[in-house]
Amino acid sequence: MDAHSREYAGAVVGMQEVYGPRFSRSRQVLRDGRVVDTWAAGDYVSFRTDDGEHRQGYVMECLDDTGYGTYHIKSHRVGGGDPDHFSVDGFQIAVF
Numbered sequence: 001m002d003a004h005s006r007e008y009a010g011a012v013v014g015m016q017e018v019y020g021p022r023f024s025r026s027r028q029v030l031r032d033g034r035v036v037d038t039w040a041a042g043d044y045v046s047f048r049t050d051d052g053e054h055r056q057g058y059v060m061e062c063l064d065d066t067g068y069g070t071y072h073i074k075s076h077r078v079g080g081g082d083p084d085h086f087s088v089d090g091f092q093i094a095v096f
Contacts, residue, residue, distance in 0.1 A: 023056075026095050036068050037095050046094040047073060049086060063087060 024044050026037035039045055043059045057075030064070040068090030076083045 023094070023096075024059075026093075031065075032067070036090065037093070038062075038065075038069055038090065039071060039093065045073065047086070047088050048092045048094075049088075055084075055086070057083075057086070060085075 022044070023046055024039060024042075026039055028035050029038050030036075039059045039062075041059055041061055044056065045059060046054065046056050048054055055073075055075045057073040060072040060074050062069055063072055071088050071090065071093070073086045073088050074083050075086060
């Protein structure tokens with residue numbers, strides 16, 4: 001591995017530490033006659049809270065798999081502290 005490759009690899013690791021990992025891709029399933037996006041435990045997602053705040057976090061579990069689904073998401077606070085836990089409807093999760 002040359003110096004440029006090591007520098008690139010180090011930058012990728014540093015960016016993931018600062019900005020978080022890349023968002024997980026959804027899995028599409030047919031539910032009630034329509035295609036909906038679903039996520040699994042461990043997926044890293046971007047979502048909107050009920051207050052309209054944009055957050056990122058990890059899916060801990062699927063609470064309800066009807067309609068768009070309801071997910072338990074753990075989101076770390078900027079600056080540290082205990083993480084926040086949210087119950088999020090599937091339509092509140094960004095698919096990109």
